[in-house]
Amino acid sequence: MKTKKIVIIGGGFAGLRAFYGLKHHKELDVTIIDKRSKSVEKPSLPEVAFSGKDVSKVLIDLKEIVEHHHGHYINDEVIKINPKLKHIHLKNGAKINFDYLIIATGAYKAFDAIKGFNEFGNSMCDEHHAVKLWEEIKDFKGGNVVIGTAKSVFGTRVKAPQLIAPCEGPIGEAMFMLDYHLRHKNLRDQSTIKVFTPGEIFFEDIGDHVRNKVGGVMQKRDISLHNNKVIVEITKNEIKYEDGTSMPCDLAIIIPPYKTFPLYKDSGLGDEAGFIPTDKTMKHLDYDAIYAVGDINALAQPKLGHIAIHQADIAVSAIMKEIKGEGEIIDFEPNVFCIMNMGGTDATLIYSDHLYNGTNDLAFHSPFAHMMKWGFDSYYFYTKGHMPPDFSMKATEKILSWFKTDKDKFIPFN
Numbered sequence: 001m002k003t004k005k006i007v008i009i010g011g012g013f014a015g016l017r018a019f020y021g022l023k024h025h026k027e028l029d030v031t032i033i034d035k036r037s038k039s040v041e042k043p044s045l046p047e048v049a050f051s052g053k054d055v056s057k058v059l060i061d062l063k064e065i066v067e068h069h070h071g072h073y074i075n076d077e078v079i080k081i082n083p084k085l086k087h088i089h090l091k092n093g094a095k096i097n098f099d100y101l102i103i104a105t106g107a108y109k110a111f112d113a114i115k116g117f118n119e120f121g122n123s124m125c126d127e128h129h130a131v132k133l134w135e136e137i138k139d140f141k142g143g144n145v146v147i148g149t150a151k152s153v154f155g156t157r158v159k160a161p162q163l164i165a166p167c168e169g170p171i172g173e174a175m176f177m178l179d180y181h182l183r184h185k186n187l188r189d190q191s192t193i194k195v196f197t198p199g200e201i202f203f204e205d206i207g208d209h210v211r212n213k214v215g216g217v218m219q220k221r222d223i224s225l226h227n228n229k230v231i232v233e234i235t236k237n238e239i240k241y242e243d244g245t246s247m248p249c250d251l252a253i254i255i256p257p258y259k260t261f262p263l264y265k266d267s268g269l270g271d272e273a274g275f276i277p278t279d280k281t282m283k284h285l286d287y288d289a290i291y292a293v294g295d296i297n298a299l300a301q302p303k304l305g306h307i308a309i310h311q312a313d314i315a316v317s318a319i320m321k322e323i324k325g326e327g328e329i330i331d332f333e334p335n336v337f338c339i340m341n342m343g344g345t346d347a348t349l350i351y352s353d354h355l356y357n358g359t360n361d362l363a364f365h366s367p368f369a370h371m372m373k374w375g376f377d378s379y380y381f382y383t384k385g386h387m388p389p390d391f392s393m394k395a396t397e398k399i400l401s402w403f404k405t406d407k408d409k410f411i412p413f414n
Contacts, residue, residue, distance in 0.1 A: 004323055005029045007088065007098040009078050011039045011062045014294030014308035015104035016385040021316035023069045027323070031096070032066050033088075035077035039385060040127055043305055044377050046170060046341060049124035049133040050177035057381060058127060065384040081267040083287045099289065100319050103269075103276060104312070106295040107258040107303065114150060114256055116234035121252050124170060136251065137181060142190030143250030146239050147174050151198035151230045152258040155271030157285070158278070158298045161355050164199040166258050166303040169350075171195060172203070172214065172340045174253050179221050180343020193222070194247055196229035196239075205302040205336050207354030207361030214348075214363075258303060260296060271298055280332040282315040291315040299332070301355070306337040309387060335360070339373040347373055 006022060008015050011034040022030050038059040047053040066073035074096075080089040087097045109125045111117050122136055123129040149165040175195050182188040195202070195218070202225055203211045218225060230242035231254065238246045260274030269284065271277045276292035277285045278299060284290040293315050294300060294308035301307075314330045321327050335353035342348060347370035352361045379388050 003027055003029050004099045005097065006031070006100045006102065006319070007096060008032045008102045008104055009088075010034055010104035010106060010294070010296075011036070011066075011073075012104060012106055012294065012308075013042070013305045014106075014312040015039075015102070016065075017309050017312035017387065018102050018104060018293060018316055019066065019069070019071060020386060021313060022319075023071060025320065029072070031072040031074060032062065033074045033076060033078060033090070033096070034062055035075070035091075037062060037075050041377065041380055042125075043338075043373075044381075045124045045127065045130045046173040046177060047377075048127065048130040050137065050174065050181060050343075052134050052138075055127050055131050060381065060385050068384075078263060081263065081269060083267060083269060083284075083290055086289055101290045102312075102315055102319075103264075103290065103292040103296055104294050104308075105261065106308075107260055107275070109256045110259040111256045113259070114231060114234060114254065117254065117256065120234045120236055121254050123254055123256065124174065125255060133253065137178070140182075140187070140251055142182070142187045143192075144248045145178060145191060145193045145251045145253070146196065146247050146249040147171055147178070147193065147253045148196035148226075148229065148231065148239075149198060149255045150257045153273055154301075155273035155275050155277070155298055157271040160299050161205070161301045163204055163301050165197055165204065165255075166301060167255070168197065168203050168205075169304070169338050169340055170255060171197075173342070175218070175223050176221070176340070176342035176346070178253075178343075179223060180346070184343075192224075194224050194226060196226040196231070196241075196247075198228070198230045200227055202227065205304075205355045206350060206352040209361040210350055210352055210363045213365075217342075258295065264296070273298075280314075281318040281329050282311050282332075283318060291319065299334075301334075302336065304336060304338065307334050310334060339369055339376070341370065341373060345370045 006028055008018055011032050019032055022028055039062055041058045044058040048055050063073045077091040078088050079091050087095050089095055122133040124133055149168055151164050152166050182191050232242050233240040234252050239249045240246045264270035265274050269276055275298040276296050278292050278297055282291045282293055293311040295303040317330045321329050337351050340348045345367040349364040349369040354361045
């Protein structure tokens with residue numbers, strides 16, 4: 001069998017998962033291209049931003065792990081993709097041919113889309129902003145804190161939930177972890193925490209059961225919620241919204257809009273918003289040799305690491321089915337599965353397929369959830385981007401199933 005050349009653009013969650021899934025097949029020549037030299041374990045960034053975790057503990061060297069597993073790593077930027085001729089052009093002038101292309105770059109956070117963000121805004125969406133935010137929090141002496149998500153716009157070519165805020169889990173972590181920090185520093189009485197969402201409801205990707213439980217904890221901790229607030233500007237002393245209202249603000253923590261790189265529209269691969277439309281095998285709707293996984297995929301709603309991993313596994317199964325004519329393509333069955341840190345040893349595990357008309361809308365609020373999060377983060381970092389073994393996920397699902405018939409018992413919020 002002729003060696004097939006597979007190129008993966010992007011070495012984040014989805015890109016590394018696809019690489020590890022393909023590296024076992026000797027008939028493949030696999031290359032990862034990324035303009036970054038290190039992969040960022042994004043689920044740990046709130047700990048960098050709100051607990052001072054060493055940022056080096058969330059960065060994984062790509063060249064080392066790719067070459068260790070007999071793959072090829074190119075540290076450069078892709079500036080053009082020719083989907084018909086099956087080659088890509090790099091910023092350094094090189095041209096790379098492929099038999100299959102997996103696009104796993106993710107979306108990018110458009111900080112510049114919010115007026116005043118660079119001067120007065122903070123975020124935890126990348127390692128640079130997370131470190132900066134921790135420095136701000138260490139010096140914070142109390143005041144008005146405003147935390148929220150900007151509005152994102154997505155295309156319509158594929159049938160996917162139209163979320164205005166594609167991932168508000170980090171907002172949950174930000175509000176609870178900051179609340180914990182301020183109480184620990186005896187600054188909570190001198191501070192207000194206001195949370196805003198551009199949507200009609202907060203946490204629109206989960207069901208009412210979990211959402212109401214989280215809302216109850218917000219009330220107990222005096223965290224106010226403001227719906228239908230589309231941010232347009234951050235100033236030194238306030239945040240302004242599209243409806244003409246504003247909030248006093250001494251510390252702004254914002255998730256900016258999700259946007260895509262011009263590369264995909266310019267190459268004829270993106271939908272009207274620039275995200276890549278695929279079928280449920282993650283194959284591009286127009287090009288059989290091109291796959292997209294993770295946040296860049298138009299089907300990925302919400303924009304969540306768990307869904308990115310799921311899509312990477314599907315793409316690998318589909319490519320190997322086509323190459324070898326063996327095996328089964330994994331079904332696309334997205335759901336929300338995440339662990340929300342809440343400060344100290346407090347955390348909540350959330351599992352919900354409500355967005356996709358499922359029957360699960362569960363949460364597990366316990367120090368045990370925090371231990372699970374610590375275990376995942378440690379395993380991912382020290383194994384250089386490997387996900388925990390499948391049996392650990394199956395064990396988690398088993399634990400969830402024990403309490404499925406008594407949801408309130410499963411959520412011992414204090």
